[in-house]
Amino acid sequence: MRANPGGEIAPDEIIGRDRLIERLWRVLERQSLILSAERRMGKTCVIRKMKAELPANKLAIVRDVEDVRSPLEFVEVVLQDVEEYLRKSNQIARKARSVLKNLNGMELKGMGFGIKLPDSAASHWKILLTQTIEDLLDNQKDVRTIFFWDEVPYMLRNMSDEDAMEVLDVLRRLRQDYGTLRMVFTGSIGLHHAIDKLRKVGYTNAPTNDMYFMDVPSLSEEDATDLATRLIQGENIPTFDVQMQAKDIAQMVNCIPFYIHHLIDIFVERKNTINENTVQAIIDDCLRDPDSRWQMRHYQDRIESYYSLEQQRYALNLLDVLAESDDPLSLPELCDRIQSDPDTSNKEKTRKVLDLLAKDYYIIKGKNLKYEFRLDLIKRYWQLSRG
Amino acid sequence: MQAQYISHFTPRSMSPEILEAIFVQRKRYDLAERLIELIRESALTENKHYRLLVGNRGIGKTHLISLIYHRLVKIEELQEQLLIAWLPEEAYRIDSFLEFLMAIFEALKEEYPEEYEVKLQEKVELLYQLSFEEQEYKAKEILREFVGKKTLLLLIENLNMVFEGLEIQGQHQLRAYLYNHKFCTILATSQSLFKEVKFKEYPFYRFFCPHHLEDLSSDEAADLLANIARLNKDIKLEAFLQSLTGKERVKAVHHLAGGNPRIYIVFSGFLSRESLDELVPAFMKMLDELTPYYQERMLSLAVRQRKIINFLCDRRYACLLEDIARYCLLDPQSAKEELRELQNKGYLRVEEIGREQFYELREPLLRFCLEMKKQRNKPIQLFVDFLRLWYSEETLEEYLDLLPEDGIEREYILKALRERDTDSEDPKIAFLMEEYENHLDKDEITEALKLTEKLIEIRGHAWDFFSQGYCLDELERYQEAIAAYDKSFELEENADTQFSRSITLTKLRNYEESQLSYKSNSQSLQAELSRIFTLQKIGRYKEALQDCDRALKLNPQSLKIWLTRIFILQKMGRYEEALQDCDRALELNPKSLQVRLSRIFTLREMGRYKEALQDCDLALELNPQSLQVRLSRIITLREMGRYEEALQDCDRALELNPKSLQVRLSRIFTLQSMEQYEQALESYQYILDLNSPFPRKLGKMMFDSFKTVQNTIIFKRYLVKLLNLFDRYQVGSLLKRGLTRSIPMLMSPNLNNEKVRIWLEIWLELVGNRPEFELPLRLLSKAIEYKEKNRDPRVLLTLPLEERQILKPLLETDSNDSHSVSLNDI
Incomplete structure (x- = not known):
């Protein structure tokens, strides 16, 4: 097994997601869900593994929809996926084809790679989508059918507000109408951002209130150690005690598979022996070096680029304080510590910037309502770069 | 001599044989193999790798990609599994996802003309009949169909440009296409990590695993030039490049050109053994050749960015954002954005001091080329000439002169000099020696032994017998090893040989015991000492000391390790401990001259001159003929x-x-x-x-005398006479290096600033009007200003980068460093 940071990982090499996947299947028995996580946490890997290791009586259709720009294009990709599946049992999406024929006199060719619908079908996308889903479900008696649509928020952003609202509503209705149908929405930017944007232009529906919300967490320490062990062995990296060093690596990168893959890849490149010192040194290198492959500088650049000047001052002061603190801090504690700077003495503004930082995955708010860095790795970066 | 076609700017057009022949840098060899292995895995399994080579223009990205391509097409196993589409380097046409797909078709046509004609040509032609949306949709289908169950390797150069053309929408389309169909693996290049791969707002955020290509070291640059010389069958030049002098000439170029391989490829066009030795004319020709290239790069920049580059060229040194904005007539926010962009493109480097950020050009050569256009050749020539002198092998010899006769450091320098002298003119010998090292690296001792035998047959140097002894020892053929060491020692008396022989002898006598201890150590003591020496050389004293302690645990009786430890403690200024170590070492061998000399030096550094003098007398009783002890006594007396x-x-x-x-x-x-x-x-x-060659030391010697001088007017008159004397012997210009070498002494906190300033003024008066002294005087002046301003780093930033690089190490040198050690031993 080789290190593959950022790349496509074969399902049988996706380690440590079995318990999460079991849980996801359990939820999907009840309802559809929204799977959320910071980018590069491994959402795609989870979905891919679910599809590859599908339990009996389940059908999974997986599709990245970030390039979809209109409801009609959405229907196209759904129809294409459904047809592709049905073709395996020499079936076709009969109802959808019939709608098309009645509308436009259009005949779909049998075994092509894709389907391109005419612009004239655009106003009938809802019926086409419904019939397509029905075509699939008709052929799947007693089978739980799940559409995994990745990057749904991007798709919604690509569409006009009106279209986006309609798509969300239609998808909710379909989930209500067809008991065996499930949907999984994932996205690297939160779906709530897309819906919030629609609310600002008058959208009042709650299109996902029937869906369960789940986060993709880091691996457990045991699984992260297992992943690191396999990678060390697969890449033949010299080490004195594989288990111990693998555990160190797992802990030092907060059990995030992406960083584990990266770290091992760096060891391969540098031909280092793995020991506690080299692991810490490489991590510190990656955190310190603005050109390093982890690009941690991004965490500072992002604030400079996306926060207003006033917000920047708050954000930097807050993160500096949290980086210095050994313990999580409450809002009053934070306000108290940053108010020595006259530019950051407003409590409401502090609260807003904390919300922003949380949404951007810098920090988390614990159950005790105290704030801390989401990852020790980011905290360490902050200490090294601004300490 | 037969010149091969080596492209300066399009390595893609070179034959695989030439690409392989001139490929240097061990790390890149490994990276090439690693990437091939990852592509192989992508072709044969469900894993797909996306890798990005990152590095400035000319760093060798295309060379590496070309090499990988040529190696891949030869791998039988991949013929049926892998398709390759190598997109054109300048992907000007790509302004949408559809154009990206069309570029892939073009690349496939190039790569598989017959298959293209049969399977793709008609379909691609038909695309032009469709509407835009249908074209895109159909093109995706055609490509997917064509690739089928194979994996498509996309080789994409300048990925940043491609992504810029694709814009965010095209990037999403590409990302979705890759995700949904999983048939692609990508090896791409870029000059830097650009926003589309490093900001999470973009679909390819952290998608690619980047590999930063490092600059060549000066030794690697010399290897590259030697490879090209070998390719051109220029044996004289190749041999010269492998000699110490040749390497030092390259070091001088490296100082200005950095480690960009393209520069050396251009430079190679003007090289012969003689022109490299002479250096300045070849360097100037190279600048001339590079000028259009840099001009073209300038033209590719936005007007505001060009303005900033021009301004920084004229200023020559690092500038603050506010100054740049003011003089380029830009508002600070726009200036900041342009500077960030220029930094991303690799044009600028930033030095942060507190909250201030100083910007300067990353490549001095760019400035030199632009200065050439302004007829400012003379200062450049003088600078290159200075560098030639600065890096000349004489520095090594000069350094050697100044070191204690029995010092550890001296042994290593001697070794370096020996390596230089070892038939560097004969390429065959050089080849055999290189091969020998290669086999040793791979632990192929028997093969290495064969090579030492060949070397003995050809020339029979002490080194060859020493190496033979080393291999035999490794093979546990101790009797033969001792015979080889004896032969080596007969030819050249050398402490290394003696030491190695004693180790082998111990092994022979206590085979079982020593086998255990050495195997557990895994490396010989000599190798350990080499490592320690390297650590101290690069200033990692603490680690060097830890290693010494570890080595002493295994070999508590080794005087050599004790001496090394003393040497490091001296370097760290920990004289009390050094003295204790000297005493411990003298308990082991009360007659050791080396330890005694180290003790004298330590005492002197502690200001305990009386005891130092007693030690000198004690040493003279035991070694009345020792010149070194006598010299130590002279220094001690002088200090008193x-x-x-x-x-x-x-x-x-x-x-x-x-x-x-x-x-x-x-x-x-x-x-x-x-x-x-x-x-x-x-x-x-x-x-x-x-x-x-003594005048090289003049600057230091004169300054040391000047420190105590009462009447500066008389001293100045003396300097005038001295200068006349040197000019008469035509060695006056050597003083410029001497002056620069005196800088570390000026930095001593014990010297008052006034005295140091007078020193500068004397020299300004004496040689201020001589162009060849312009640079040394500037360095001297900045060093003094730096001292006067309590080592404020901003002072250094008012020097151009290439000059600062000379000055910085001299300023870091404190009273504990080798320079003062050396001087005290004159």
């Missing part, structure tokens, strides 16, 4: 201000060895301290008549 006695000791030492340059210099030094300038001048002339 007992000049008359020091002078008497000089005369006694000259009786021992009338030709000793060190004693002669020491005598001059003493005479200068006594302000007996006329006699000092006579001694100088005596040495000049011998054509000795």
